[in-house]
Amino acid sequence: MIITKKRDFKELMENIKNYKSFFLLGCSECATLCGTGGEPELKAMKETLEAEGKSVTGTFVAKTGCQVLGTKVELKPFKEALDKTDCIIVMSCGAGTQSAVELYEDKPVFPANDSLFLGNMTRLQFFDERCSLCGKCILDKTGGICPITACPKGLLNGPCGGCKDGHCEISPDIKCAWVRIYERMKKLDRLQELCEVTLEAKDWSASQKPRTLVTREEKKK
Amino acid sequence: MSFREILNSGKFAVTAEVGPPKGTDIKEMIHHMELLKGKLDAVNVTDNQSAVMRICSIAVCKIAMEHGLEPILQMTCRDRNRIGLQSDLLGANILGIKNVLCMTGDHVSAGDHKGAKPVYDIESVQLLNAVDGLNKGKDMSGNDLKGATDFFQGAVVTPEANPIEPQLMKFEKKVRAGANFFQTQAIYDIEKFKEFMKHARKFPVKILAGFVVLKSAGMANFLNNNVPGIRVPQTLIDELKAAGKEKALDTGMNITARHIKQLRDEKICDGVHIMAIGMEDKVPMIMEKAGLI
Numbered sequence: 001m002i003i004t005k006k007r008d009f010k011e012l013m014e015n016i017k018n019y020k021s022f023f024l025l026g027c028s029e030c031a032t033l034c035g036t037g038g039e040p041e042l043k044a045m046k047e048t049l050e051a052e053g054k055s056v057t058g059t060f061v062a063k064t065g066c067q068v069l070g071t072k073v074e075l076k077p078f079k080e081a082l083d084k085t086d087c088i089i090v091m092s093c094g095a096g097t098q099s100a101v102e103l104y105e106d107k108p109v110f111p112a113n114d115s116l117f118l119g120n121m122t123r124l125q126f127f128d129e130r131c132s133l134c135g136k137c138i139l140d141k142t143g144g145i146c147p148i149t150a151c152p153k154g155l156l157n158g159p160c161g162g163c164k165d166g167h168c169e170i171s172p173d174i175k176c177a178w179v180r181i182y183e184r185m186k187k188l189d190r191l192q193e194l195c196e197v198t199l200e201a202k203d204w205s206a207s208q209k210p211r212t213l214v215t216r217e218e219k220k221k
Numbered sequence: 222m223s224f225r226e227i228l229n230s231g232k233f234a235v236t237a238e239v240g241p242p243k244g245t246d247i248k249e250m251i252h253h254m255e256l257l258k259g260k261l262d263a264v265n266v267t268d269n270q271s272a273v274m275r276i277c278s279i280a281v282c283k284i285a286m287e288h289g290l291e292p293i294l295q296m297t298c299r300d301r302n303r304i305g306l307q308s309d310l311l312g313a314n315i316l317g318i319k320n321v322l323c324m325t326g327d328h329v330s331a332g333d334h335k336g337a338k339p340v341y342d343i344e345s346v347q348l349l350n351a352v353d354g355l356n357k358g359k360d361m362s363g364n365d366l367k368g369a370t371d372f373f374q375g376a377v378v379t380p381e382a383n384p385i386e387p388q389l390m391k392f393e394k395k396v397r398a399g400a401n402f403f404q405t406q407a408i409y410d411i412e413k414f415k416e417f418m419k420h421a422r423k424f425p426v427k428i429l430a431g432f433v434v435l436k437s438a439g440m441a442n443f444l445n446n447n448v449p450g451i452r453v454p455q456t457l458i459d460e461l462k463a464a465g466k467e468k469a470l471d472t473g474m475n476i477t478a479r480h481i482k483q484l485r486d487e488k489i490c491d492g493v494h495i496m497a498i499g500m501e502d503k504v505p506m507i508m509e510k511a512g513l514i
C-alpha cells in the first residue's frame with residue numbers, strides 16, 4: 001500500500017489561510033490503514049478546522065481515492081457541498097489528491113498528507129518500504145528480497161564494504177539487505193544461483209516517468 | 222616499471238594514498254607527494270572519500286603524475302551515472318592515468334552533503350565490467366569506441382568482513398568482472414589474513430594488504446567499534462597500552478612495519494597499501510622500518 005503521514009499542520013494552515021470553507025476527502029484503502037484519511041481522521045480534521053474558525057461543507061471517505069471514475073460517481077450526492085466549498089483538502093496519498101484535481105478543475109485542492117513509499121504493514125502502525133516500483137522485477141534472482149529497495153545503495157551483486165556485523169553502513173537498525181539475501185538463498189539451497197550470476201546494470205528506462213499502462217484490449221470493430 | 226609491470230613481475234608492490242583537499246590550496250598535498258616520490262610503486266587518489274566533497278580525483282591523479290608518482294584513480298559509483306563514469310574514464314585515460322580502482326563508495330549519509338541524491342546507477346562489479354569493455358573498445362551499450370582504453374583495473378575487498386561469505390561472493394564476482402588486483406580494508410591479524418589469502422590464491426589476481434597505522438589504544442578501540450570490517454586483536458591493543466601515551470604512535474608504526482615485513486618475508490600476498498589518513502609524512506619512515514627502502 002501507499003504509506004502516508006500527516007503533513008505538518010502549520011504548513012497546511014499556511015496553504016489554506018485565504019480560504020474559509022472546506023470539503024474533506026479521505027480514502028478507505030491505504031490512508032485509512034495508515035491512520036491519515038479514514039473516518040476518525042476526517043472527523044478530527046473537521047473539528048480542528050472549525051476550532052480555527054473555518055467551516056466544513058462536507059466530508060467523505062472515498063472507497064478508492066485513486067480510482068478517478070469511481071470517486072466521481074461516489075461524490076455525486078455531495079454536489080451541493082462541493083459547489084459551496086472554497087477548496088478541497090484531500091486526506092489520502094498524492095494520487096488520491098490528484099483525482100480530486102482532475103475532477104474539480106475550478107477548485108483549489110490541497111494535500112493533507114505526505115506520501116512516503118510503497119510498503120507493507122508489518123504490525124499495527126509499523127510500515128516498511130519493500131518495493132521501489134522499478135519496472136522490471138528481479139525478486140526471482142534475489143531470493144524474494146528487493147535489494148533495490150532494502151539496500152540504500154540499491155546494489156545488485158552483493159554487499160558493500162560498509163556492512164558491519166550484518167548491519168547496514170547507514171544505520172545499525174537496518175539489517176544489510178545482502179546479508180539477508182545471502183542467508184535466505186543459503187536456506188533455500190540456491191546459493192550457487194546467487195553466486196554464479198552477475199546481474200547487469202539495470203535498465204532504468206523501465207522506470208522513466210510519467211508511466212502509463214493500458215491493459216484493456218481494444219474491441220475489434 | 223609501471224605498477225602493472227611490478228605486480229605482473231611478482232615484485233612486492235607498495236602503494237599509499239593521497240586524499241585530495243577540500244579547496245584549491247594544494248600546497249600540503251604537493252608536499253606529501255614530494256615525500257612519497259620515488260618510494261612507492263603507485264599512489265591511490267581517493268574519490269570524495271567518506272562522501273565528503275573535495276577536489277576530484279582525476280585532477281589530483283594528473284598532478285601526482287607531474288610530481289613523479291604513478292596514480293591509481295579511485296572511482297566510486299556514488300556521484301556519477303554510467304554516462305558520467307565512462308566519460309570520466311575516457312578522460313582519465315587520455316591524461317595518462319592507467320590504474321583504476323573500482324568501488325561502490327560510502328553512502329552520502331556519511332559525508333558533508335547529506336541531502337545529496339546518491340546515484341549508484343551501477344556498482345563496483347558492473348563498473349569493473351564497464352572498464353573491461355572500454356579496454357576492449359566498447360562502451361556499456363555495446364557501441365564502438367574510437368580508440369580503446371588501456372586500464373589496469375582493481376577493486377577492494379574486506380578480508381575481515383562479518384559475515385564473510387557474502388563478501389567472498391562479491392570478491393569472486395569482481396574477479397570474474399576483470400579485476401586484476403585488490404587492495405584490502407585494513408588488516409591487523411596476520412593469521413586470519415593468511416586464511417583469506419588461502420582462498421584468494423585460488424584466483425589469478427594480485428592482493429595488496431591494507432594498513433592503517435594505529436596511533437593509540439583508543440584509536441584501536443574506536444576502529445573496532447565503528448569501522449566496518451576492521452578488527453584489531455586485543456594483543457595489539459595491549460601492546461599499545463603498555464607503550465604509554467608518548468610511545469603509542471611509535472609502537473603503532475612498529476606494528477605496521479612488523480606486519481608488512483612478515484607479509485613480504487613469508488610471501489603471503491603481493492604487496493601492501495598504506496592508508497596514512499593524515500599521516501602521509503610518516504609513510505617513508507614506516508617503509509624504512511619494514512625494510513622496504
Ligand code: SF4
Nearest residue numbers: 131132134137138146
Ligand atoms: S525489483 Fe523492482 S519491482 Fe521488484 S520489488 Fe524491487 S523495486 Fe519492486
Ligand code: SF4
Nearest residue numbers: 151160168169176177
Ligand atoms: S551495508 Fe548492505 S544494505 Fe547497507 S549499503 Fe551496504 S550492501 Fe547495502
